[in-house]
Amino acid sequence: MEPFEPTIVAFCCHYCAYTAADMAGSMRLTYPPNVKIIRVPCSGKVDAIHIMKALEKGADGVLVAGCLEGDCHFKNGNVKALQRVTYLKRFLEEIGIEPERVQMVTMSAGMGIRFAKIATEFTEKTRELGPSPVKAGDRMEPCAKAS
């Protein structure tokens, strides 16, 4: 059996985390290729449904990466993102999915090292959690026939 390699979706704010990821690249820092970056105009743009769909479609973990507190380009998008992530974690718990699979992180555009560190640590943590239980759906059967 092949070792488990988690798929991580990272919603990265254009003004900080996305640039930080770019910076990590420029600095020749390595971070796991498991992390698939989606650039968003602000972490506040990330809705609960985006995170849910990422998990539903096969992500084992989702990172929402926004600006440091007080530094949001749109005033408080990062604070709103954190509130949504917190709400969603409770929702995931209700359906039996580990809330640790979703995490909100903050950084500035210059923190390439921090981005690489978070990407590595989160990938490691998700690897420890194992494949998303949703992936049991890979061998799915219909619930029941429609009458």
Add this chain to the structure above:
Amino acid sequence: MITAERKPMGEIMESIDGCGRILLVGCNECVTVCAAGGRKEVALLASALQMASMKKGRVLDVREMTLERQCDPEYVEELAPHIGQVDAVLSMACGCGVQEIARRFKTTRVFPALNTKFMGASEGPGIWAERCQGCGDCLLGITGGICPIARCAKRLMNGPCGGSSNGRCEISDDVDCAWHLIWERMKELGIEDRYEDVISAKDWRAGRGGGPRRIVREDLE
């Protein structure tokens, strides 16, 4: 607006247990405004149900629809082409919407995904509070625009009880004393003298005391 909250996921999943295809129906009115059953919440619940099923290694076919109003037969009719293809309907409307679907589609099971709470107003982002109990005989004109029926825990009609303390109700520090609010508002309006006007015993038959109510407007029939 009518406010509502999503039921616990365990209860929702139990209600549709055994169903292979469900029609998840939201409503564009009150429950959209209170972020309980609009298009967004329908998408979120559909995804959650899908994941909960996939976790068990099964596929649940969830079809999403959000009607303009679930409490109006004209809009509920839009479900007709889809209803025969599903095992059950899961409604994200208030109780009125759920019942309207049940009335129209007599052989289809309908389950509520929300708990309907109260008629309320928004006090800020994400906060809604009860404001009206639909008593059928509005008193707001003589109580300074603050309802003692909806906002006083004891529904007192003539001033506060002994549990009023520093403007708060004895049931909780988070609850304003309605009669304190009424007094403050009357002072602002300069009509304190009316505070001691005795409100006569209320005829509760205009409200739920008279049984289920109807409004018939012959000019509109």
